[in-house]
Amino acid sequence: MGTQPSAFDLFCGAGGLTEGLKRAGYHVCWAIDHDAAAVETYQENHGGHAIEADIRKTDPAVDGPDIEPGELDLLAGGPPCPSFSTIGRSKLGSLEDRSVDDDDRNVLYLDFLRYVDHFRPRAFVMENVPGMLSDTATVESGTIQESLPVGTEQETERHPVGEEIPIPEIILDEMASLGYTADYFLLDAAQFGVPQHRERLFFVGRRTGETLPDFERWRTHREPHRREREQPMTIRPELKDGDTAQETLGEDHPGSLPSFKPDRKQRQPYLTVADAIMDLPPISPEGEMPPSQATEYTLPPISPYQEWVRNIPDGDCWEDQPLRNHEARWHNHLDLSIYKLLGHGVGWNIGQVSTEIQPYRDDIFPDKYKKQNPAQPASTILAHIQKDGHMYIHPTEARSLSPREAARLQSFRDTYWFPESRTNAYRLIGNAVPPRLGEAVGTAIKEVVLGSDD
Template sequence: MVFKNIDQITDKKDKSKLIEKIQLHIRIVQCLSEIHKIVFDKVSSDVKLNTISKIKDIGIISNEDDIIVLQKLINPLFIDFIKSVNFSLLYPKLIGSHLDKLNNKIRLEYQKKEARTSKPTVVDFFCGAGGLSLGFVKAGYKVIFANDHEDVCIDTYSYNHPEVKNTSIVNGDIKDIVNNLEDFINKDADIVVGGPPCQGFSSANQQRIIDDPRNELYKYFIKAVEKLSPKFVVMENVRGMLPYANQIKEDYQNIKSFKDNKNYTYEIDCRVLTSNDYGVAQKRHRLIFIAIRKDIGLQFNVSPSDILNNIVSTKDNNEQFHLSDALNFIKELEANRKKNTNELDSEVSGKKVEVNSYTGTENSYLLSINENRTMPIIFNHKARFVSDLNFDIYRLLNQGDDATNEKIVHLMPYAHRNNVFKDKYYKLIADRPSRTITAHLRMDCHSHIHPFQVRSITPREAARIQSFPDDYVFLGAYLKTYMQIGNAVPPLMAKVIAENIIKYL
């Protein structure tokens, strides 16, 4: 569940996660009170029987005595948290579904409902923040297992996928999971998806990728396929893996899976797909492998090449979007100029949770990523710290300018290494698809300078460029939100892939 019971809070990390979600609860309610012109501070902070009952439903406490423990643990947030709970009891219609993801009882109802469906099933390894899963869910699948080794990614994934059982979202090493797969997955998986890192790029006719010790995680992904015998596999990786695609194909063709007294083998193919061909406001190249269990291929007379060709053919029917489509209709911010304050909210540089100045439906791109839903609250829209030197560089560059531009020669700290740091500074071009959003943004955002405002892009803007909806919340430390977003597969591109497979399930 999204909340641990207070009895299970055993260390600083657990406490930090509890506080972050309680702050989220408070801020969502405060935003709704502002939207509906109700004074939040006038709401009662009395702990009544129905207040206690509600906090039990949320999942933080199990009895009345736990309230005292909670008060000690989360002070000075306690009073505002009680007010936010009482507000939700006073104005349930105004709250609507905004707090559903922060309520263990409601999440359990979602999970029971999902369990009764007959949707095709997905297992997602290296799930990250959930981009691939989100695309497949939007295309009509249900996730029965997700795994990642980064605990912050698991927190984000779990929060945003309330329909997936908590026990089916596992933070851990894939090696431990695959070696004990029956302890985690007890249902048939129609499709296994994931992006295992492949770091040891071998030359042709030399050591194969699966044998390189640096690619152990990839090897375990293959082993998971072998154990689960899914009907389909979707594996994504960087375009730089293309020269080694034949090695990967060979690995899949060597899979011999045994399930239900039957032997299964696989056929596989791959293509480099570019995200802006599939409704994403970003030019991101990904190498996509699709494998089909041969009995399914024969049953439907379909090959991986057929499916990949179908995916490619859809691009002519998809609307093309530019960076400006993602960056428009969101509050203008100024760069944070105070060092070590990225975690702090500010009226000028933005807040983690804030009333949206717009509806999230103003253009066709926002309608697409938000699925025609209005977004009264915006998340993760905070401008990061920028030094005086970098502020001047940002200010002087025009769209499309990079670190070699003569306007900043007198400022460039890396001028003697322009061959290495040419892209160190780059101002994005508004009327083109964005350059690739990467996990490096966690380190700095100089490569993604806002085209009109003197700052780098915010996590929310990066998420929009990746095609995440505006209510997809990225949990964890501020800089880690960039990592989560940059590592994700764009959900809209994942959805197109999923839609072209589901017809065979």
């Protein structure tokens, strides 16, 4: 399938993981998701190889792409968050006969493994939420592998009835039963050049060999030192050093975005909210002055991240580049007043707000207000941002973040367009894998697993 390693993206969403894998050098040639808005956004940015379908109703041998088992390099995807209470038997071996109507989201990861079982990729990566680490399941039958396919290459551990087993260990057992060496890794996106603290769990497996990436070695960013905290934004070197062009400084200079390579001698301080969004023109919920939507830049990029995220083609001027998805949502005057009261990085639970100004009943709406701190990475961008935006208040403007600002904090470049309603765009952005984190994971797998598994 060409000189680039091939990849599929299951549960592809708006395409954040695909974007990262493409930056890492993969040819992502097939993707699937059941969400029409997600597939439309994916196709707008990556082409028509994504299909809209319920993966539970698909047969990889019939509905999947035309590639022989064993030829695929990487199978990637992020099944929706599972939550488990009990396990009767492993459902992997009975997936062909199960009823979609009787199923729910907590077994969708098994559909991911069903595709692994059919395509036999050289490697896979499955992304999920860190909350899975604290989930356990109670074994109700004698083993958790009674229904696994006959003739699997590895025997999984047997567990007695009533034993509480961590969910990740159950998943690793099922991956091992398919003949894969696998492990899971908890990664914070901020350590890989995303201006946001966002922890995600990645299961990585390989078909042959034992060595898996040590992602600690691939980190590019770190907690800042005390003196670095005093500078809320990194300034582009050519602005700071006169006629010294950034291109001459090299990719490991503090004024540029580092590439992904293991064991770098120096790691840069975390990227901050100011690094990411403070060049964008002001907008206002009132829609007067400033306007509610901005479609043009008014300032050049100030930080290296801003220059990278704008993705201006060589020879083009920043003033000629269109700006999309930068629109303010409406807020009532009480919310706007509360926004102004908050200091940088300050958060309130609704129940902590004075009853005289409290807008909601705290027993019904356990929500939070939080103004993002410009000198730190953003807090985790979640799909909840589509609801009201109280947890994502702009550092200097009395409003919540725009979709474009949220996308930047997820490491989507400005050329990545979300052709959806504002509410849908928020949801798709919040659910996405940060592309730069996907690039880091994809690069490590390509070098450590695919590079040695010939």
